[in-house]
Amino acid sequence: MGKMITIHSYKGGTGKSQLSVNLATVYALRDKKVALLDLDFRAPTLHEVFKPKNLKCFMNNILDGRSSIDECLVDCSSKIGKENKLYVGFADFSTEAIKEMVSRGRKWEIEALKRLLNSRKKLLNEMEFDYIIADTSPGIAYLSINAAVAADLVILVTTLDESDISGTIKMIEELYDIFETKTLIAINKAIGKRDVLNKIKEMYGEKIIEVLPCSCEIVEMSRSSILVLEKPDHPITKIIERIAEKIS
Numbered sequence: 164m165g166k167m168i169t170i171h172s173y174k175g176g177t178g179k180s181q182l183s184v185n186l187a188t189v190y191a192l193r194d195k196k197v198a199l200l201d202l203d204f205r206a207p208t209l210h211e212v213f214k215p216k217n218l219k220c221f222m223n224n225i226l227d228g229r230s231s232i233d234e235c236l237v238d239c240s241s242k243i244g245k246e247n248k249l250y251v252g253f254a255d256f257s258t259e260a261i262k263e264m265v266s267r268g269r270k271w272e273i274e275a276l277k278r279l280l281n282s283r284k285k286l287l288n289e290m291e292f293d294y295i296i297a298d299t300s301p302g303i304a305y306l307s308i309n310a311a312v313a314a315d316l317v318i319l320v321t322t323l324d325e326s327d328i329s330g331t332i333k334m335i336e337e338l339y340d341i342f343e344t345k346t347l348i349a350i351n352k353a354i355g356k357r358d359v360l361n362k363i364k365e366m367y368g369e370k371i372i373e374v375l376p377c378s379c380e381i382v383e384m385s386r387s388s389i390l391v392l393e394k395p396d397h398p399i400t401k402i403i404e405r406i407a408e409k410i411s
Contacts, residue, residue, distance in 0.1 A: 165287040167295040168410060169202075169314035173330035175301045177320040178351040178375075180208045182403070183298035185391045189407040191240070191249040192391070195293040198236060198286050200252040202310045204264035205300040207254035211386040213239045221255040223264060225282055226275040226306075232282040233290065243392055250292075264306070276309040283313050303338060311339065316410055317346045318372065323356040328363055335367070347372040349406065372409055373402050 168186070172179040180203065187199040201209040201222060210218075215237050224230035236250040243249055255261075267275075286292045297314065299307040311317050317339060321331040331348065339346040348370045353360065354377035364371060378399055381390060391400045 165291070165293045165295065166316065166410075167283055167287070167297065167314045169297045169299060169310045169317045170320060171299045171307055171311060171317055171334075172301045172320045172327075173334055174322075174324070174327050175206065177301070177322050177327065179301065179320040180298050181381075181390070182318070182320055182349060182351070182406075183296050184209070184212055184389055185400075185403045186407055187249060187294070187296040188243055188389050188391050189404055190294050190296075190411075191243055191245050193407075194245070194248065196248055196250075196291065198232075198250050198252065198292045198295045199239075200295060200297045201254040202297050202306060203300045204254050204306060205261060205304070207256040207261075208386070209251055209298065210253050210256050212389065213237075213242055213251055213253075214387060215239070215251070215253060218253055221260070222252045223255045223260055225252070226278050228274065228278055232285055243389070267305075269305070272305045272309065275306065276312065279309055279313050303334065308338065311344055312342060314344065317344050318349050318406075318410075319346060320349045320351050322352045323350065323354070323359045325359060328359060332363075332366065335370075346370060347410070350374045352377040373406050375399055375402050 170179050170183045187197045191197045201207050220230045220235035225232055225235055235252050239251045240246055240249045286295055297310045299310045319331050321327050335346060348367055349372055353374050391403055394400055
C-alpha cells in the first residue's frame with residue numbers, strides 16, 4: 164500500500180515546492196513509482212521545473228469533475244533519467260484559472276475533496292503508485308486543508324522567521340491537531356536565530372524531521388533545476404535523502 168505525503172507551509176517562500184520536487188525525485192531515483200501533484204492553485208510552479216508541452220488536462224479539471232487522474236498525469240521520468248517512475252499532475256497556471264480557483268465556493272470545495280480522495284484511492288490502489296507527493300498553497304486555504312485531510316502525512320516547511328514560526332505553530336494547534344493528521348516540521352533556510360531555533364525545538368522537538376541550512380548556491384540555481392539530481396553530493400541533498408528515509 165502506497166502513501167500520500169502533503170507538503171504545506173504557513174507562508175510562501177519557504178522552499179515548500181523545492182522540497183516537494185526533490186523528495187519526489189529521491190523516491191523515483193530509488194525505483195519507486197511517484198505521482199507529484201501541483202495542488203498550489205494560487206501560485207503553480209511545477210510547470211517551471213518540468214516544462215511540459217501541449218497540456219490539455221490539469222489538476223483543476225480533476226477537482227471540477229471533468230477529468231480523471233489517469234488522464235491528467237504526465238510522464239516526466241525522462242527529466243530524471245528513470246523510465247516510468249515520475250509522473251506529474253500540473254495545475255493550470257493561466258491567470259484566468261488562478262482567479263477562478265481562488266473564487267470557488269464552499270459547496271464546490273466539498274465536492275473537490277471527494278474527487279481528491281477518489282484520485283488518491285485510484286493512484287495508490289489501482290495504478291499502484293508507491294508515493295503521492297502533493298505540493299499545496301501556503302496558509303489556511305480550503306484546498307490546502309483538503310490536501311492535508313487526504314494525506315497520510317503532512318510536512319510543514321517553515322523558516323526561522325518569527326511570524327512564520329508562530330503561524331506554523333498556530334496551524335498545528337488549530338488545524339492539524341484537530342484533524343489528528345500526522346504532522347512533521349522541516350525547518351528550511353536556517354541561518355542564525357539560534358534562540359528561535361531552540362524555542363521551536365523545545366516546543367516541537369519530536370515533530371522536527373530535519374533542519375536544512377541556508378545555501379546561497381541553491382538560491383542561485385534556476386527554477387528548472389532539481390538539486391538531488393544535479394548535485395547528488397550536496398549536504399542538503401543528503402538531508403533530503405534522510406527525510407525520504409524517515410518517512411518511507
